[in-house]
Amino acid sequence: MTKNGLxxxxxxxxxSFSLVFYANAENAEKQPALESTPKQAVPLPPDWxxxxxxxxxRKLLFYLNEFAYRCKECHRDFxxxxxxxxxxxxxxxxxFSHGLNLRCYNCHNFKNLETYVDHDGSEIxxxxxxxxxxxxxxxxxxxxxxxxxxxxxxxxxxxxxxxxKLECNQCHNPHQPHFPHLVPRPSPSQASIPHFEKEKGKxxx
Amino acid sequence: xxxxxxxxxxxxxxxxxxxxTYAPLTRRSFLKFGAxxxxxxxxxxxxLSPLKDFKEHLSLDxxxxxxxxxxxxxxxxxxxxxxxxxxxxxxxxxxAVKDFKPxxxxxxxxxxxxxxxxxxxxxxxxxxxxxxxxxxxQVQYIRVLEMEKGSQNVEESEHYYxxxxxxxADKYYMPVQCQQCKKPPCTKxxxxxxxxxxxxxxxxxxxxxxxxxxxxxxxxxxWARRFNFAKPAIPAEEINTEMAYLGNRIRPRGVVExxxxxxxxxxxxxxxxxxxxxxxxxRVFGNVxxxxxxINYILNNKRVYIFKEEAGxxxxxxxxxxx
Numbered sequence: 001m002t003k004n005g006l007x008x009x010x011x012x013x014x015x016s017f018s019l020v021f022y023a024n025a026e027n028a029e030k031q032p033a034l035e036s037t038p039k040q041a042v043p044l045p046p047d048w049x050x051x052x053x054x055x056x057x058r059k060l061l062f063y064l065n066e067f068a069y070r071c072k073e074c075h076r077d078f079x080x081x082x083x084x085x086x087x088x089x090x091x092x093x094x095x096f097s098h099g100l101n102l103r104c105y106n107c108h109n110f111k112n113l114e115t116y117v118d119h120d121g122s123e124i125x126x127x128x129x130x131x132x133x134x135x136x137x138x139x140x141x142x143x144x145x146x147x148x149x150x151x152x153x154x155x156x157x158x159x160x161x162x163x164x165k166l167e168c169n170q171c172h173n174p175h176q177p178h179f180p181h182l183v184p185r186p187s188p189s190q191a192s193i194p195h196f197e198k199e200k201g202k203x204x205x
Numbered sequence: 206x207x208x209x210x211x212x213x214x215x216x217x218x219x220x221x222x223x224x225x226t227y228a229p230l231t232r233r234s235f236l237k238f239g240a241x242x243x244x245x246x247x248x249x250x251x252x253l254s255p256l257k258d259f260k261e262h263l264s265l266d267x268x269x270x271x272x273x274x275x276x277x278x279x280x281x282x283x284x285x286x287x288x289x290x291x292x293x294x295x296x297x298x299x300x301a302v303k304d305f306k307p308x309x310x311x312x313x314x315x316x317x318x319x320x321x322x323x324x325x326x327x328x329x330x331x332x333x334x335x336x337x338x339x340x341x342x343q344v345q346y347i348r349v350l351e352m353e354k355g356s357q358n359v360e361e362s363e364h365y366y367x368x369x370x371x372x373x374a375d376k377y378y379m380p381v382q383c384q385q386c387k388k389p390p391c392t393k394x395x396x397x398x399x400x401x402x403x404x405x406x407x408x409x410x411x412x413x414x415x416x417x418x419x420x421x422x423x424x425x426x427x428w429a430r431r432f433n434f435a436k437p438a439i440p441a442e443e444i445n446t447e448m449a450y451l452g453n454r455i456r457p458r459g460v461v462e463x464x465x466x467x468x469x470x471x472x473x474x475x476x477x478x479x480x481x482x483x484x485x486x487x488r489v490f491g492n493v494x495x496x497x498x499x500i501n502y503i504l505n506n507k508r509v510y511i512f513k514e515e516a517g518x519x520x521x522x523x524x525x526x527x528x
Contacts, residue, residue, distance in 0.1 A: 015248075044334065156491050179485060187365040
């Protein structure tokens with residue numbers, strides 16, 4: 001009996017000492033400890049998740065030589081009815097790519113240049129561009145009303161909060177309505193696994 | 206029986222039965238046993254001493270925590286308080302962790318207009334910001350595939366593109382994220398039911414129950430799940446302090462995470478972060494059980510396809526296009 005006990009004790013001692021030496025050896029190699037605190041990370045630039053619409057310029061101002069003018073300031077002084085489709089005078093630098101829709105007064109109301117014009121010549125207020133664009137883009141308007149065209153912000157559930165539908169000229173520049181090309185945000189990091197680069201290097205050696 | 210036993214007659218043991226059964230403890234045997242026990246004890250304690258370093262990672266409350274579906278509200282309150290304390294300790298921000306329950310009679314679906322998507326990757330980073338995913342190593346839920354026009358071969362797609370401007374000619378862009386399948390292979394693969402489908406259709410992961418075996422990642426045909434190889438590194442000023450237990454709370458190390466349709470936002474009635482940030486408006490999110498919803502309009506009126514239909518997963522994520 002005592003012999004067996006002694007034997008067991010000896011085995012235990014051997015195991016425990018081997019464990020001690022193993023633990024010490026591990027410490028000596030200085031393996032990276034478990035990260036109790038996360039690494040320091042660089043913040044993302046705020047414009048990477050900016051929710052501002054692409055063309056959010058809805059001001060009724062015309063910029064010339066670093067001054068801002070309202071339409072009336074120039075157009076009250078002379079006859080505004082210029083039926084040319086070419087950019088003229090102060091607007092000659094403007095670029096138009098709205099297909100065949102080249103005449104200013106197809107959309108702008110020549111009686112009151114701060115409003116848009118409807119089919120019958122009546123005014124469409126400046127803050128409701130949707131009513132103007134639907135004159136031609138009926139199918140797009142139908143999709144927009146249903147929520148299938150254009151971005152929706154806020155709440156999917158009307159009963160819980162307001163749902164904001166962005167309007168035509170928040171994403172499209174009316175004079176160049178094609179959606180602009182954008183700079184893509186950086187591609188995913190290919191070093192998504194820690195020490196991936198190091199291991200990759202090892203494989204190549 | 207050996208021969209010697211047979212030859213010799215049985216000898217009578219002069220000791221009494223008590224003396225034989227209860228062998229007296231002599232000084233010699235006591236010292237022998239005591240020395241062996243002391244050596245074994247000290248050796249073991251030294252050998253196990255590295256376990257002291259685990260104290261921070263293994264809280265007893267977390268160790269004995271029950272499965273999400275068996276938790277009582279009181280237990281859940283305690284757990285949420287503990288998680289807030291842990292986040293305060295590790296990241297230095299006071300977060301508000303809540304447990305959002307599904308809204309009755311709501312089932313979410315997502316439509317993405319690939320005709321409109323230009324591959325600008327705003328959604329990827331909007332998602333990272335909302336969902337508190339790790340910045341280093343980087344964890345992103347959305348992967349934007351750049352595909353040849355006229356092709357549907359994702360094997361030949363490119364997701365590491367870095368052009369000066371997008372969209373490129375002759376390319377179209379197809380963002381892929383969790384498809385929230387109606388028949389999810391990932392939940393079947395999980396050996397411990399740490400991931401499951403909620404009544405509103407969102408596949409969630411209980412990060413405290415997940416053991417990190419990554420079977421679900423192998424089962425997913427869309428490569429939608431991500432593994433936290435390291436403790437997430439997020440700058441304190443960028444942490445979204447409104448967190449959901451099953452959603453965007455900061456994940457511990459060694460668990461799987463995934464897109465949850467921004468569970469925190471969706472269950473409060475808000476739109477997911479990728480929908481909010483998309484400059485082209487190609488993403489549409491809503492309740493399919495509401496016949497008036499925009500998602501239902503798309504499913505009824507647009508050309509719609511689902512990704513990897515042959516996998517039989519029946520996704521809740523639809524790709525659509527105009528005309």
